[in-house]
Amino acid sequence: MHPVEIEGATKRFGDVVAVNDLALSVPEKSIYGFIGPNGSGKTTTLRMILRILHPDAGKIRVLGAESFAAANDRVGYLPEERGLYKTMRVMELLQFFAALKGRRDGRSEAKRWLDELGLGDWANKKVETLSKGMSQKVQFIAAVIARPELLILDEPFAGLDPVNTDVIKRAVLELRERGTTILFSTHDMELAEKMCDSICMMYKGRKVIDGTLEAIQDDFGRDVVRLRLEDAMGNSKDLAQIPEVEHVNDFGRLQELRLENNADTQELLAKLMGIGTVRHFELSRPSLRDIFVRIAGPDAEEIADG
Amino acid sequence: MVKAYIIALREYRAAVRSKAFVITLVAMPMLMGGAIVGQLLLKDQVDTADKRFAIIDRSEQFEKVLTEAAEAYNLTQIFDGAGSEREKVKPAFILQFADPQQIGEPPESTFNLSERVRKKEVHGFLEIDRGVVAGDGKAGVSYHSQNPVDSTFRRWAGSVINQELRRIRCEREGIDISVLQRVVLPVAVEDLGLVERDEASGEISQPEDANVLAFIFVPMGLMMLIFMSIMVGATPLMQAVMEEKQARISEVLLGSVQPFQLMLGKLAGIAAVTLTTMLVYIAGAFFTLKRLGHGDLFPSVDVVLWLILFQTLAVLMYGALFIAIGAAVNDMREAQSAMMPVMLFAMVPMFVWLYVVKEPDSTASIAFSLFPPATPMLMVLRLSVPSGVPLWQPILGSLLVLLSTIVCVFAAGRIFRIGILMQGEGFSLIRVAGWVFRG
Numbered sequence: 001m002h003p004v005e006i007e008g009a010t011k012r013f014g015d016v017v018a019v020n021d022l023a024l025s026v027p028e029k030s031i032y033g034f035i036g037p038n039g040s041g042k043t044t045t046l047r048m049i050l051r052i053l054h055p056d057a058g059k060i061r062v063l064g065a066e067s068f069a070a071a072n073d074r075v076g077y078l079p080e081e082r083g084l085y086k087t088m089r090v091m092e093l094l095q096f097f098a099a100l101k102g103r104r105d106g107r108s109e110a111k112r113w114l115d116e117l118g119l120g121d122w123a124n125k126k127v128e129t130l131s132k133g134m135s136q137k138v139q140f141i142a143a144v145i146a147r148p149e150l151l152i153l154d155e156p157f158a159g160l161d162p163v164n165t166d167v168i169k170r171a172v173l174e175l176r177e178r179g180t181t182i183l184f185s186t187h188d189m190e191l192a193e194k195m196c197d198s199i200c201m202m203y204k205g206r207k208v209i210d211g212t213l214e215a216i217q218d219d220f221g222r223d224v225v226r227l228r229l230e231d232a233m234g235n236s237k238d239l240a241q242i243p244e245v246e247h248v249n250d251f252g253r254l255q256e257l258r259l260e261n262n263a264d265t266q267e268l269l270a271k272l273m274g275i276g277t278v279r280h281f282e283l284s285r286p287s288l289r290d291i292f293v294r295i296a297g298p299d300a301e302e303i304a305d306g
Numbered sequence: 307m308v309k310a311y312i313i314a315l316r317e318y319r320a321a322v323r324s325k326a327f328v329i330t331l332v333a334m335p336m337l338m339g340g341a342i343v344g345q346l347l348l349k350d351q352v353d354t355a356d357k358r359f360a361i362i363d364r365s366e367q368f369e370k371v372l373t374e375a376a377e378a379y380n381l382t383q384i385f386d387g388a389g390s391e392r393e394k395v396k397p398a399f400i401l402q403f404a405d406p407q408q409i410g411e412p413p414e415s416t417f418n419l420s421e422r423v424r425k426k427e428v429h430g431f432l433e434i435d436r437g438v439v440a441g442d443g444k445a446g447v448s449y450h451s452q453n454p455v456d457s458t459f460r461r462w463a464g465s466v467i468n469q470e471l472r473r474i475r476c477e478r479e480g481i482d483i484s485v486l487q488r489v490v491l492p493v494a495v496e497d498l499g500l501v502e503r504d505e506a507s508g509e510i511s512q513p514e515d516a517n518v519l520a521f522i523f524v525p526m527g528l529m530m531l532i533f534m535s536i537m538v539g540a541t542p543l544m545q546a547v548m549e550e551k552q553a554r555i556s557e558v559l560l561g562s563v564q565p566f567q568l569m570l571g572k573l574a575g576i577a578a579v580t581l582t583t584m585l586v587y588i589a590g591a592f593f594t595l596k597r598l599g600h601g602d603l604f605p606s607v608d609v610v611l612w613l614i615l616f617q618t619l620a621v622l623m624y625g626a627l628f629i630a631i632g633a634a635v636n637d638m639r640e641a642q643s644a645m646m647p648v649m650l651f652a653m654v655p656m657f658v659w660l661y662v663v664k665e666p667d668s669t670a671s672i673a674f675s676l677f678p679p680a681t682p683m684l685m686v687l688r689l690s691v692p693s694g695v696p697l698w699q700p701i702l703g704s705l706l707v708l709l710s711t712i713v714c715v716f717a718a719g720r721i722f723r724i725g726i727l728m729q730g731e732g733f734s735l736i737r738v739a740g741w742v743f744r745g
Contacts, residue, residue, distance in 0.1 A: 052560045052727065077561030083554035087320065099312045100562040142558065152561075 003150045003181040009058035018044040020205040033196030034185035040202040042185040073101045076148030080155040082139045086128040101146030113141040133164045153184035189288040208295045217285040225257040228280035244268045309563045313571025321579045356398040360431035364406045365438045375466040525690040529683045532617045539580035540625040547632030556726045565723035573625050580621045605690050620682035623711040630718035633725035640733040651679035666691045678710035717742045
């Protein structure tokens with residue numbers, strides 16, 4: 001069974017088509033990344049999966065049920081925009097969220113999570129006394145406290161510092177180990193690439209790619225060279241003039257070259273050595289970002305970096 | 307519905323535990339009582355400095371009586387208590403008679419005296435026309451001052467002058483004044499309530515003095531109680547929804563509950579909060595009245611039950627509207643303009659209550675009290691007037707309010723569902739109406 005199956009879902013807001021004829025299915029017990037730039041329809045899709053919004057057309061089946069009647073107690077949700085009742089105490093708040101999902105054992109589960117995320121001492125403090133990072137972790141616990149089968153995270157790492165990002169990342173991976181299906185959206189394609197088993201890429205309300213990361217990358221071939229060329233500062237124009245190179249993405253210390261079809265990599269290496277000292281030469285698969293830019297066109301380059 | 311209950315429970319706890327709730331609970335009666343207490347406290351705080359009045363008596367008939375009457379007044383009327391506790395509580399009247407020849411004729415004389423008032427040399431002045439005794443209708447007495455609200459001197463002088471006037475006229479006409487006084491002696495009309503027959507002894511009770519308190523202030527108090535419930539219960543609901551929307555708490559909740567459940571939970575929570583407040587006030591009023599020996603002023607059980615029913619319906623009806631507003635607007639400024647029409651409905655009883663209390667059974671009163679936005683307040687007002695109301699009216703009224711409440715709750719549910727996630731778009735009544743009708 002696929003925990004989430006969407007067929008032909010479309011959602012309009014006035015004249016704007018936020019999601020256009022979307023079809024996808026999320027494999028069970030996997031981490032499914034929902035990626036795309038801001039405004040591509042990710043949040044709208046997540047809200048439709050949660051039945052907060054109803055699609056104008058199409059079908060959405062969540063954990064086997066198509067009914068819009070009840071928000072599903074087996075689904076956990078961490079929205080992108082976060083908010084908590086400021087005057088409530090942490091434990092009280094978490095028990096409230098557990099109760100809303102029909103769980104009576106909120107207290108022990110909350111305690112376990114608070115300890116795990118390093119908030120054990122804050123259970124009886126008011127939410128307003130927490131730092132931003134802490135309240136984001138509390139919000140995360142609120143989403144997972146009822147042991148959901150499907151966990152939906154909208155930009156879970158936005159605004160977190162590296163330490164807390166790591167804590168949440170570990171928690172997400174642990175949940176997957178325990179059999180939770182995790183659907184998360186992000187505009188950070190590098191992160192998605194590192195964490196997700198499967199990916200759906202959205203752009204302007206449409207799905208542009210969908211599948212496991214390997215399958216997607218295989219589709220686009222092994223045609224990227226990551227290169228570190230000494231004394232090559234500012235000579236990306238020279239690189240672009242090499243016939244084997246289709247496109248140069250210059251990161252400063254590192255350049256990423258997309259190759260023409262059937263380009264001879266040995267020939268390329270020889271030419272590069274003519275330009276400068278090659279310190280690093282790696283033949284690899286295209287990154288998600290690169291794939292996205294290829295699909296969405298050169299205009300999307302800026303968006304992808306945003 | 308379990309989820310709505312969990313939401314309601316949280317709302318109730320959050321509200322009742324807050325300092326604001328306790329403050330409101332104490333402050334409201336103080337605000338209402340404060341006006342009365344303030345008046346009572348200030349009643350005796352009159353300026354007791356003597357007041358000077360200029361008098362021009364062109365008829366030359368009243369100087370003597372006015373002087374004597376003022377002396378008597380200053381001796382007997384301005385003190386309270388006796389012996390060592392004797393205390394001056396009112397200003398004495400000091401009369402200054404101006405020579406009509408010197409002061410001249412109006413309007414010049416009136417102007418000169420007005421100037422004296424403006425310079426604070428005198429408090430006011432009295433002009434008695436030449437032909438006032440003849441009573442030809444044109445001549446009269448006029449009192450000029452800067453403060454027409456304080457009428458003590460005007461009424462005192464009027465009574466002295468009229469008494470003397472009657473005496474002079476009787477003398478001129480050869481009428482015995484004591485005969486006249488007997489002829490025109492008015493009879494007082496007593497204001498009494500109804501009498502009842504005691505079931506046990508069969509005796510008919512003595513009529514009691516009609517109690518204006520029971521007829522006006524008790525009904526008004528009950529009406530204000532409902533109005534307060536709407537104000538202190540439903541209005542903060544709007545603010546809370548708006549804050550939750552701004553703080554993005556709503557979306558977190560919507561991951562677990564349906565918008566309609568969320569709204570119902572909030573409504574039920576606030577209805578419980580206002581019910582708590584109401585019960586505290588009812589109990590407080592009951593024991594206070596008992597203690598003060600006015601237990602009879604406390605409304606009957608059926609009125610109290612109707613009061614609780616109507617106030618709950620009112621909070622639900624107005625609460626739903628305020629929730630809808632909270633969900634549809636983005637900031638306090640928009641909220642205030644959106645609240646205006648709702649507030650206007652809530653204010654209707656304030657405009658008409660005095661009429662309804664005086665004429666509780668008139669067609670207009672019945673119609674007003676069956677107009678759903680005003681029903682809770684006006685029906686309770688009419689129910690608590692001792693003459694009572696036929697049973698079908700509060701029943702019909704409560705059904706109409708219930709119907710309106712259901713309509714409001716459903717409309718608000720639709721507005722809430724869409725509005726709660728809508729950010730940044732300006733408030734427009736037309737768009738919000740669209741949400742209600744298109745869903």
